Each structure stands twice: as structure tokens, then as C-alpha cells.
Amino acid sequence: MVIVGAGECGIRAALSLRERGHEGSVTLIGAETHLPYERPPLSKDAIAGADEPAPKLIASREMLEERNIVLMSGAEAVALDRQAKSVALSNGAHVPYEKLLLATGAAPRRLPLAEGIEACVYLRTFDDALAIRAHLKRGIRVAVIGGGFIGLELAASARRLGCPVTVVESLPRILARAVPAEIAEAVHAQHVRHAVEIRTGSSIATIEHGPDGVRIGLADGTTVEADLCVIGIGAVPNMSLAEQAALAIENGIAVDAELRTSDPDIFAAGDCCSFVLDLYGGRRVRLEAWRNAQEQGTLAAGNMLGGHEGHTAVPWFWSDQYELGLQIAGLSDEGSQTVRRDTGEGAFILFHLAVDGRLVAASGIGPGNAVARDIRLAEMLIAKRACPPPERLAAPDTKLKALLAA
Amino acid sequence: MAGWIEACGADDVDEEDVIRFDHEGRTFAIYRSPDDEYFATDGLCTHEKIHLADGLVMDDIIECPKHNGRFNYKTGAAKGAPVCVNLKTYPVKVEGGRVMIDVG
Numbered sequence: 129m130v131i132v133g134a135g136e137c138g139i140r141a142a143l144s145l146r147e148r149g150h151e152g153s154v155t156l157i158g159a160e161t162h163l164p165y166e167r168p169p170l171s172k173d174a175i176a177g178a179d180e181p182a183p184k185l186i187a188s189r190e191m192l193e194e195r196n197i198v199l200m201s202g203a204e205a206v207a208l209d210r211q212a213k214s215v216a217l218s219n220g221a222h223v224p225y226e227k228l229l230l231a232t233g234a235a236p237r238r239l240p241l242a243e244g245i246e247a248c249v250y251l252r253t254f255d256d257a258l259a260i261r262a263h264l265k266r267g268i269r270v271a272v273i274g275g276g277f278i279g280l281e282l283a284a285s286a287r288r289l290g291c292p293v294t295v296v297e298s299l300p301r302i303l304a305r306a307v308p309a310e311i312a313e314a315v316h317a318q319h320v321r322h323a324v325e326i327r328t329g330s331s332i333a334t335i336e337h338g339p340d341g342v343r344i345g346l347a348d349g350t351t352v353e354a355d356l357c358v359i360g361i362g363a364v365p366n367m368s369l370a371e372q373a374a375l376a377i378e379n380g381i382a383v384d385a386e387l388r389t390s391d392p393d394i395f396a397a398g399d400c401c402s403f404v405l406d407l408y409g410g411r412r413v414r415l416e417a418w419r420n421a422q423e424q425g426t427l428a429a430g431n432m433l434g435g436h437e438g439h440t441a442v443p444w445f446w447s448d449q450y451e452l453g454l455q456i457a458g459l460s461d462e463g464s465q466t467v468r469r470d471t472g473e474g475a476f477i478l479f480h481l482a483v484d485g486r487l488v489a490a491s492g493i494g495p496g497n498a499v500a501r502d503i504r505l506a507e508m509l510i511a512k513r514a515c516p517p518p519e520r521l522a523a524p525d526t527k528l529k530a531l532l533a534a
Numbered sequence: 535m536a537g538w539i540e541a542c543g544a545d546d547v548d549e550e551d552v553i554r555f556d557h558e559g560r561t562f563a564i565y566r567s568p569d570d571e572y573f574a575t576d577g578l579c580t581h582e583k584i585h586l587a588d589g590l591v592m593d594d595i596i597e598c599p600k601h602n603g604r605f606n607y608k609t610g611a612a613k614g615a616p617v618c619v620n621l622k623t624y625p626v627k628v629e630g631g632r633v634m635i636d637v638g
Binding site: 505 | 550584585588589590597599600601602616
């Protein structure tokens with residue numbers, strides 16, 4: 129068993145192979161030199177935490193040794209030979225496989241205008257986070273290009289450190305792809321309260337590097353000046369191995385419900401793959417989410433060992449910015465009707481219902497983890513394909529647990 | 535700090551639910567099971583120090599509100615990724631409608 133990619137998905141798959149009793153070899157190939165670690169803290173505590181940052185490890189060296197999982201770190205997989213069933217590494221090694229899992233993740237989408245400018249940086253790895261942290265002293269002016277989750281979480285972290293922050297977003301609102309407008313407005317308002325300047329509807333015409341940092345020229349003729357420019361304009365799936373080996377591609381490495389690629393001995397899971405969601409009429413999606421990476425890694429391990437389990441989990445993700453926590457279950461764009469439930473202290477949940485009354489998604493925001501329990505229950509209702517009465521969803525004194533039992 | 539302390543009223547916790555109880559700088563989670571028994575554990579998830587009282591109780595499982603780590607709140611046993619460290623539990627008794635826990 130060979131796994132390319134030692135992030136959340138790859139290491140979960142490796143651990144799961146052992147938990148499921150696999151006794152043959154397990155090899156995990158990772159381009160980074162760190163042991164497998166969690167990425168969610170990279171935009172938060174790794175940047176703004178009081179402690180000296182260290183990667184939050186998913187598996188220690190002892191854990192890997194105990195389970196006889198061979199980690200080849202600092203080794204990039206550069207070629208895949210499906211006839212010989214072998215993966216070639218950048219260090220010249222060839223790793224033969226019986227079953228292969230591509231858990232190659234995604235990489236930050238690059239901004240061509242920023243190429244070659246040292247003060248323009250991206251965040252994906254722990255080392256990226258360390259580099260950003262090293263720059264962020266109080267008073268350092270930060271520009272964030274892209275009003276998505278990475279950019280906004282970084283903006284919140286930079287504010288915690290006392291840095292002035294400007295967020296530049298080309299679309300008319302922040303989080304346009306990811307969350308409903310009402311939730312995005314709540315996030316926007318929170319950033320404004322924390323003195324972040326948000327420039328929506330602002331496309332970038334030029335980026336120049338000078339002695340005082342970067343000068344970003346916007347299409348409306350104004351400029352934003354900053355000492356550090358962090359770019360968070362989305363991610364692209366890492367699929368060069370799959371492309372070069374002529375596996376089917378469709379907005380990511382295309383897999384079936386069991387996470388099998390067009391080659392029956394090769395699986396793909398996590399950020400790099402697109403898969404079909406039965407729950408939404410077989411819609412093909414690609415998710416960039418921590419829990420999805422974890423669940424698919426575990427599922428792929430079972431199917432690599434001959435299982436035939438399909439992916440049924442409801443998409444779910446969260447973001448923390450300042451004291452606000454946001455959680456979304458399901459795909460909100462599947463809904464045609466929205467029901468709002470206010471749960472106190474400014475927290476609210478939007479339930480998204482399809483034309484036939486079926487609950488297809490729930491998006492919530494509030495202080496701390498105020499919406500977590502209701503979103504979790506909503507997720508269970510979504511999985512059950514329940515059609516809860518809208519007026520009961522809207523009433524905060526209706527327990528969602530009661531609707532689940534109905 | 536020793537022995538039994540009063541955590542809450544028996545009616546303060548719904549059936550199959552959990553509330554938070556803070557005492558002398560420590561935080562606990564007090565549970566009432568579907569069969570109407572009371573339990574107590576440390577208040578923070580062993581994975582990332584999240585308050586479990588914001589999580590969901592289903593049967594004898596408490597699920598962390600942030601990363602869905604699961605524990606059996608009766609025994610403290612961790613029930614799979616991302617949690618691997620068990621949760622500490624505390625003895626509980628109900629006297630005169632008050633929930634008492636032994637914080638040791």
C-alpha cells in the first residue's frame with residue numbers, strides 16, 4: 129500500500145489501514161520534511177498564538193514506528209508508471225505499489241501579477257506560516273488579496289498582532305463562493321469592527337515592489353500600500369501525477385463513490401479529488417475541507433483493502449475569526465428557500481430547503497461554538513433527507529433533536 | 535480542594551444533554567443520560583481544549599463541537615479520530631435535587 133501525500137488525508141489513510149488490520153507494507157510519501165500535522169491552526173495560532181509555534185502533529189514518530197508505517201518525507205512523487213505499478217520520487221527512488229492512494233491535496237492558486245515579488249506570499253504549509261509570522265510585527269501593514277477563508281482568517285490573526293490590514297476582494301462581497309450573503313455580511317461587519325479595511329469589487333491592475341513594500345494598484349485607480357501582501361485566491365488540486373498517468377480528470381482527479389480513479393488500483397481522496405454526492409442527485413464536487421480529507425482518507429483505506437463502501441458524509445466545514453465561529457453543513461446553493469433561526473447573542477442559523485421541502489444545508493455563525501450543536505443536528509437531518517417544517521426550524525425553542533426523532 | 539462539590543441543580547440539565555460547570559479555575563461538563571443518570575467529565579476536549587458543553591450528546595456519547603471527536607461520557611473513553619486521549623471522569627451523586635461531583 130502506497131500513499132502519496134502525508135497531509136491530513138494521507139496520514140488518516142495510513143493509520144486506518146493498520147486499524148483495519150492490514151499487515152503488509154504501508155508507505156507514506158510526503159514532500160514536506162515535517163511529520164504529518166494539522167493545517168487548520170496555520171492561519172490562526174501558528175500566526176498569532178502566544179507560544180512559539182510548533183506543528184500540531186497528527187502522528188508522532190513513535191506512532192508511525194509502532195504501526196510500521198514508513199514515512200518518506202522530503203520526497204516528492206514526480207512520476208507514476210501504471211504499467212510497472214511504481215511511483216518515481218524526486219530523489220531517484222522508485223516505490224512499487226499494489227494499491228495506490230493519491231492524497232496530493234491542493235496548492236494555492238498563484239497570482240501572475242505577484243510573481244517574482246518577494247513581499248507577496250502564500251499560505252499552505254507550516255513553513256509558509258512561520259515565514260508570515262516572522263514578518264508580522266506590530267505596525268507592519270498587511271494587504272490580503274482575496275476575501276476567502278484563508279485570507280480572512282489571516283486578516284483576523286494579523287489584527288490580533290496589531291497590524292493594520294486591508295483586504296482586497298474582486299467580487300462584490302467576501303466569501304462569495306463559500307457562504308450565503310447574510311453570513312458573509314456578519315463576517316464582514318466583524319472585520320470592520322476590528323478595523324480591517326475591506327475593499328470589495330476591487331480588481332487588481334498592478335502590483336509593484338518598492339523600497340516601502342508593495343503598492344497594489346486597483347482597477348478604480350486607487351492604490352493599497354503594504355509591507356506584506358498575503359495572497360489567498362483559492363486553491364488548485366495537485367493532479368500532475370494523475371494527469372501525466374492519464375487518469376480521468378474532472379475539476380480534480382475524478383473518482384467514483386468508492387474513491388476509485390479510472391484505474392481500479394489507484395484511489396484518490398481529499399482536496400485533490402472530485403467525487404459524486406448521492407445526497408445531491410449525483411452532483412460532482414471537490415471539497416477543500418479538513419473533515420472531508422479525514423473521512424475520505426479513512427474510507428479510501430477500507431476500499432484499498434477490498435471494501436466497497438461509498439462516501440455518504442454530508443459536506444461540513446468551519447472557520448474561526450476573532451470570537452466568531454462559523455459552521456456550514458451541506459451545500460447551500462442546493463436550496464431555494466431559506467429559513468432563519470436566531471439563537472441569541474447575535475448567533476443565527478440559516479436553513480436551506482429545496483423546492484420539495486428537503487433540508488439540504490444549514491449555515492450558522494455566532495460567538496465561539498454557539499451554533500455547533502444545531503449545525504451538527506442539521507447535518508444529521510440533511511443525511512436523513514428530512515423535510516422539517518420551516519416554522520419549527522425558525523423557532524429557537526424547537527429542539528432540532530426532536531425533529532430528528534420525528 | 536477536596537471532595538464533593540455542588541455543580542448544579544438536577545433540573546438544570548435536560549435529558550440527553552450537557553452543561554458546563556466552572557469551579558476554581560477548572561471547567562467540567564455535567565451530563566444527564568437518556569436513562570436519567572448524571573455523569574461528569576473534564577470540560578475540555580483532549581484534542582484542542584474546546585468546551586464539550588457546546589457539543590452534542592447522543593445516547594452515551596458526547597461529540598466535540600469543533601472537530602467531532604467523540605467520547606463515551608460515562609467512561610471517558612475516546613472513540614476515534616481526531617481524539618486519542620481519554621477524558622477524565624468524576625464521581626457524581628444527586629442529593630436533594632442537587633448534582634454533586636467529587637473533584638478529588
